[in-house]
Amino acid sequence: MGSVANTDPVLDLVVLGLSSGISVESIDCALCRFRQQNAAGPVSLELLKYGEALLDPEIKKRLMDMALHDFNVPEQVAEINAILGEAFATAGLEFIATNNIDKSTIDFISSHAQATWRIPHPITRQARTSISMNEGVVIAARTGITTVTDFRVGEVAVGQPGASLADFDALLLHHPTKLRACQNISGIGSVCFIPPDIDGELNDNFFSFDTGPGNIYIDAAIHHYTNGAQRYDIDGEIGKRGKVDEEIVDDFISSHPYFQRSIPKSAGRDDFRAVLAHELISKAEDKGLLPEDVVATITRITAQSIVDHYKCFAPSQNIDELFLCGGSAYNPNIVNFIQKNYPSTKIFTLDAAGIPAVAREAINLALRGMDAVVGRTVLTSHGAETRQEQIVGKVSPGDNYEQVMQKVMQFGKGEMLGPIRDLVNVVKGEVIPNKW
Template identity: 35%
Template structure:
């Protein structure tokens, strides 16, 4: 007999729960390195507002070379195929489900103890700049974003309800659908005593500005440009696939930065755009790296010099964005780095060198949030807020016309 349990029933039961909510967040980023799964405990007060967010457990499932290449092909116009898109959409779901089951096992609990999964999916194309699309009465400006991963498959494999498609509602309301993590950054890292920037360095870099003594409405965020994406590609090409990233910045440390080339790269149009703004692999992917290597070769740069220059380019794009869009308006004491870039001391040193004196560069790990867990935690919290019927976007960050409830529920 078919169940009559509805989405409304599930949401009402979720909201009525008196004890803490146990939610899993799933994130696979533009670096295409793997899946981060976190189990968080969200404690609420008598008004059902978030009082505390506790990381219970974190599990990382690295992509194999085969799955990484399948996804990477879908991020390039010259190699994306519709049949691959369909199979990867469903195939990645099996990876997400496995990450959830492994996380639950590691945490020593059961699926029945988990209230919901909040799944970001794998971004393969992000298009925040509107293009004219044929409409019933003439061209319509359209923008969009695509994250792969079937919530129905994850629900079927795990037995846990899933919140997914978390970016579309913000875009429908006129936003760029990114960045979304700042919503949670405020709750995890906001300080009444000092201004902070939370700098995620995954494939793409994004900054959340948390001025001291401001509420959620005062949070300011945007994508700073390429994070590890160009560096990783240069290393992979230069080592013929032996390395897919610069281990602890050891290659860049041996090279000499071509500052003239960094200056040239900073003329890219994205850096001139004022926030809110977002970008992705479609801008700083394979073609950008190819052009970078051509410029490096024409200047006689060695492999180590090329990696050092790519690293400096990321550092410069991050710090320049602060100088252009943040520091003229806010006092900042600390930059807390997370994502894969937090594991690259050469990059962190370059960021520190390029910042004005008095600003300290550290990591979110030093504040109790592991570098690789922050984004997955953010989406767990966003999913929770959606189930509570509360908006999870910040219009001042994404450019949306209004706050909106994010995501769809799969029972």
């Protein structure tokens, strides 16, 4: 473990993945170790530590206010970019200290930037682009650890929707005979459909897209009705007590333009702005709905949008297994609705596959950062406008930069490497096969 260079070409890297979703509630920290005997062999993934740090509410407020009102002010963009870099650096250092980790054993940090504004579907005289904020240079300067950030820009540059985690889902969950799906229910919902293997190998026809709001509006309603005392609907208890207003659900889904688009597509804060949550709350209250009814109704919007997208775009309605991840993977009001519509599908949380459901994005970011530093392209989702291979991510050197570069250059021999084709998940020293 660590950054001591050696002449053995075996890859052995320790990466700290830092992630914060669109809800901007917290920063997830996943310390991962990656090993690979040679560039064509399987990559071994081991989650060493996982933790979560709450984000300062004032930072969240500033980011949300900027997205709503002041995004066109360059000063705001520049300042929030630096502030988020400081916040992520602080979260990483606190995670390191709390878990008594020797900082010198971490080769680099891989961090997801906040997708502040995107144009994934440009119209006349627009350019496809994505602006993300979380300055990697600040993280590297504060921690002293080489840092990789800003993966979306590289993906968007070659026609990808940006920030897809489909390759991780496919590598982790592909099966010889089963159609599997991985549904993330964090701020924005997203799904990856993973068809059965071909000739015993990963089927490249996996594909992913965003299904609409995940828990962004549910959390907003909980925050509203508890005056900020509660961050989310714990175990779905509040929504469970309420009655769903089907008219509000149907009106929202039928009137929002995102649900009318075909795939490939991706969603962000620009599609599902925070103001829409308060409009939903006001509309429901005007109809006389109680707080628990409002939460139940908004929760159903998430569940209904997931099911509707499956019915439109799943490669088959015979989905063998569905793996849920993200903060609302444990919300029974969502899970039960999906199960009702797909009664023959076995539904698990991603924990069943050896990955904590809440840690999936931070782990994936660690993997994505490892690819960037080693010089490896990533697998792209089938159905995207292009499947051009691309190394994504921007590297900000830290104090250990030369040591890290020596290590990865010895492994890759200075050449661009092809995508990972086989990922081995190791938990407490044991391989989790996931081929049941």
